[in-house]
Amino acid sequence: MTPVIDVTDLEVTLGASRILRGIDLTVTNGEVVALLGANGSGKSTLVRTIVGILTPSAGSVSLLGTPLTGDVPWQRIGYVPQRVSAQSGVPSTAREVVGSGLLYGRRLRLPRDWKSRADEALETVGLLDRATFATSELSGGQQQRVLIARALARRPDVMILDEPVAGVDQPSQEAFAATMTRLVEQGLTVLVVLHELGALAPLVTRAVVLRHGRIVHDGAPPRAALDHAGQDHDHVHPHEPMVPLYAPQTDLGFDNASGHQS
Numbered sequence: 635m636t637p638v639i640d641v642t643d644l645e646v647t648l649g650a651s652r653i654l655r656g657i658d659l660t661v662t663n664g665e666v667v668a669l670l671g672a673n674g675s676g677k678s679t680l681v682r683t684i685v686g687i688l689t690p691s692a693g694s695v696s697l698l699g700t701p702l703t704g705d706v707p708w709q710r711i712g713y714v715p716q717r718v719s720a721q722s723g724v725p726s727t728a729r730e731v732v733g734s735g736l737l738y739g740r741r742l743r744l745p746r747d748w749k750s751r752a753d754e755a756l757e758t759v760g761l762l763d764r765a766t767f768a769t770s771e772l773s774g775g776q777q778q779r780v781l782i783a784r785a786l787a788r789r790p791d792v793m794i795l796d797e798p799v800a801g802v803d804q805p806s807q808e809a810f811a812a813t814m815t816r817l818v819e820q821g822l823t824v825l826v827v828l829h830e831l832g833a834l835a836p837l838v839t840r841a842v843v844l845r846h847g848r849i850v851h852d853g854a855p856p857r858a859a860l861d862h863a864g865q866d867h868d869h870v871h872p873h874e875p876m877v878p879l880y881a882p883q884t885d886l887g888f889d890n891a892s893g894h895q896s
């Protein structure tokens with residue numbers, strides 16, 4: 635089967651620094667892969683390279699079987715960048731920002747049904763009632779959901795999300811996880827940068843951990859986080875509500891990521 639994302643021996647240099655080296659990553663149809671790692675380990679650099687924003691200094695990236703240098707079917711790929719505002723500096727409504735997700739590659743004209751496509755995506759993220767609001771009237775968390783809706787408007791086959799729930803409150807995170815669950819059940823493939831698995835824990839099929847620009851783990855998601863996400867987990871000990879996925883002082887910290895016994 636053709637991989638959805640195929641990264642081979644990737645190296646990325648920014649300025650004078652080599653940020654990523656020797657990255658091999660294959661994501662196949664229907665997988666939900668969490669990309670984890672400490673601040674500065676290279677997660678955003680990797681996803682920005684995968685979606686063609688950054689150019690590799692060595693190695694290759696293919697999306698849906700097409701090298702980035704070729705004719706990538708961008709309409710099948712939804713990307714949510716990290717920490718950008720949904721505001722563009724000019725007045726625009728939530729619906730207009732979401733509709734702009736329907737522009738890609740050489741498509742510079744909105745399809746006739748753009749409003750209904752945008753509203754469908756806004757409904758998916760629970761913001762249909764804000765469709766005509768100016769983005770400047772939305773909270774940071776709502777703007778983040780607008781950006782998720784912008785990516786969803788394409789009805790993509792693969793979503794690449796860079797910390798999509800950073801700064802989003804718990805109920806919205808759970809609503810986002812429910813949306814992603816529904817989409818994954820329909821066949822969506824996901825690569826998502828996260829600091830904690832959080833509400834997405836039940837969905838994640840695989841974890842890839844970066845450290846200093848290299849992959850140091852590619853396999854099962856951290857056990858502790860999964861256990862803590864389960865409804866049956868018996869809380870007999872105090873701990874943070876969101877279990878950190880990596881403990882910088884340990885190697886990978888997977889068996890005891892939160893630093894306590896379960």
Ligand SMILES: Nc1ncnc2c1ncn2[C@@H]1O[C@H](COP(=O)(O)OP(=O)(O)OP(=O)(O)O)[C@@H](O)[C@H]1O
Nearest residue numbers: 648649651653671672673674675676677678679680
């Ligand atoms: N344009 C740039 N020029 C030079 N170095 C850069 C540039 N952008 C990022 N870096 C460096 O690359 C490294 C990786 O950054 P990146 O944003 O990919 O990390 P990250 O794992 O996504 O971090 P975070 O969890 O904080 O978002 C950092 O050391 C950063 O300082």
